[in-house]
Amino acid sequence: MEKFKRKVFYLGGFDPRGVRFYHQLYRDQAVRHGALTGEAISVGGRQAGAAGSAVSATWAVDNEAAGVSTDYEYLRWEDLVGKVWIRNPGALALRAARAYAGHALKMDFWRMRRLRKGPVITILYPPILAVLIPLLLALVPALILSLVLPFWAGALVGIALSAFLSGRILNKLVVPWLLRFMTYHGALAAQGPGDALDARLDAFAGRITQELDGDWDEVQLVTHSAGTILGMRLMRRLIALRGGVLPDHFVMVGLGQVVPVIGLRRDAHWYHDDLRALADKAFRYVDISSPPDGAAYYNVNPFLLVADRYAARVDMLSPRFHLFYEQENYHGGWSNKYEAHFDYLRVGDRLSPLDFISLTAGRRTVDDAVAAFRTIP
Template sequence: MEKFKRKVFYLGGFDPRGVRFYHQLYREQAARYAALSGEAVEVSARRAGPINSAIWTVSNPDAGVETDYEYLRWEDLVGKVWIRNPLKLGWRSIATYVGHARHMQFKRMKQLRPGPVLTILYPPFLAVMIPLLFALIPALLLWIVLPLWAAALAGVAASALLSGRWITKLVVPWLLRFTYYHHRLAAGGPGEALDARLDQFAARIADELDGPWDEILFVTHSAGTILGMSVMRRLFDLRGGAMPDHFVMLGLGQVVPVVGLRRDATWYHADLRALADKRFRYVDISSPPDGAAYFNVNPLLLHSDAHVARVDMLSPRFHLFYDPENYHGGWSNKYEAHFDYLRVGDRPSPVDFISLTAGRSTVDQAVERFRTIA
């Protein structure tokens, strides 16, 4: 069997955990895929890439596949703006939501997909209401037997002890950090450090476009789907014309409207408009139950009436591939659901992450097979 050689560039989301976490996650999911499929998938140790990247090799000898997987690193930049102090986070969140109130096209966002509007708006509400309820309910009950001042102190103590756990469980701090960062990104642009990093990523992908690969995937996930569009504009500036036929941009849990629908993000609007007349293959896999993702919202049409890219918009239909007890549904699982794009379910899917990056099928073949599943 002739070896199928694939190159993967992965650009992840707003997450300070970085390459160690994602390399281990890939190893775990590759082992799960191997157990389910019977294919012996091996994942090498990671090594430093030629730029701000890390590389590992994925070997699937049973399918005759070898994948050179390159993780594009920007977690150091995330770490510099990751707010850990809850009081500082609360204060910065005020500016964030003032900015959203002034500049976000919430009406259009709701028309595109109402779920992410709720995801953006519920964190500040819960950040106030959960501590208030955990203080108020015990205080009112204790007021029956205690003086008001003692009942109030007891309520405050109960809130301090219990509310943090529930706020974290409902991923409120992560969403506030995510929203604050993208408020700043929309208003001020990437800044010098991120701008240089995106230039590096585009140049690195351009270097491999004429390499010995049967398929080249540029995979973006979560907030990486926002930056990925800017990388694509830079890639076309370097390359010109159309991408080669074996190149595919893959968006997982796409959140482009978070910045794309800010009226003040004119720099980003220009990036999206610049892609309207560019020929490339784009596959968007976003889940309707994922409250952060924009299922069936084509980012290339946010600021253009038409495009020439070949686009498929898919739901991963996780419910078909997970047993009910393992399916990440419900409010408390929103964070985990947003990472199911990088996992393998209880049954392999043609478009699960390991199938796409370590399996024999090309993306086009996988999409065609996936569409036949009832």
């Protein structure tokens, strides 16, 4: 069997954990995939990318049984995330309050609600819970204890209890992560990416350009979460470097797409320009976003946020995770929002043509995987 050669570029989301975490996640999911298929997938160690370790890291993926060889390149920007990752709770509260004031003034929430109601709730509940939960945890014990103790004593107990429990409950509900996400993207919308991030995107575009004419049967640009936002700016650069034309074996894949977080900010003129520049460009784009994922914009075509028509060949799909997970392993409910947003990178209890390992290490092209997925009742 002739070897199928694939090049994958992966651009992840707003996450300071970086390449070590995602390399191990890929290894773990390759093992799960092998257990379901009988195809032992070898995942090599991390190496510095061709443009240097600050730009990317690579690892080899070999699916010998399927006759597939994948060169996987992780596009790095976790160092830039780390510089803006707010760790102090007080600083986070202050900066989040300013960011949400900006969102209230500049975000087109009415249009967002018409597109998808879930993300509106996901955006709005963190600041509400960040205030209510500590307040209730302090006030309720204080009022109850005031029946038998002086109010000041009950208040001290309530404050101590709130300080002890609030962080744990808020973390369980993913409130701090969402506050950081919205704070960063509020600044990104208003101020633009800045020199450092733009330079990194230029480096990413250069790397992809170098590989497009290589000996590959398929070249994928896979973006996830906040990476789907930056992926559009990256695509504009990539297409410009290629003189407006991309090869037929190139495909962009968006997982858990969140483009409207910036695309619906009225002041994000720089980003609207990016989307408009892409709307009349012909390339292959597959969007895989889950309706129960409250952070993702299922069936929202990013190009139609700024244009009436588009030239790309687009598929908008739900991964239908409920078909591929046992009920006890399915990441549903409020307390699982963070995990649900990472199921795009996992393998379920049953094999899906669109699971991450099947897409990046399987024999099917993305087009073939989409076609196979559409046959599932």
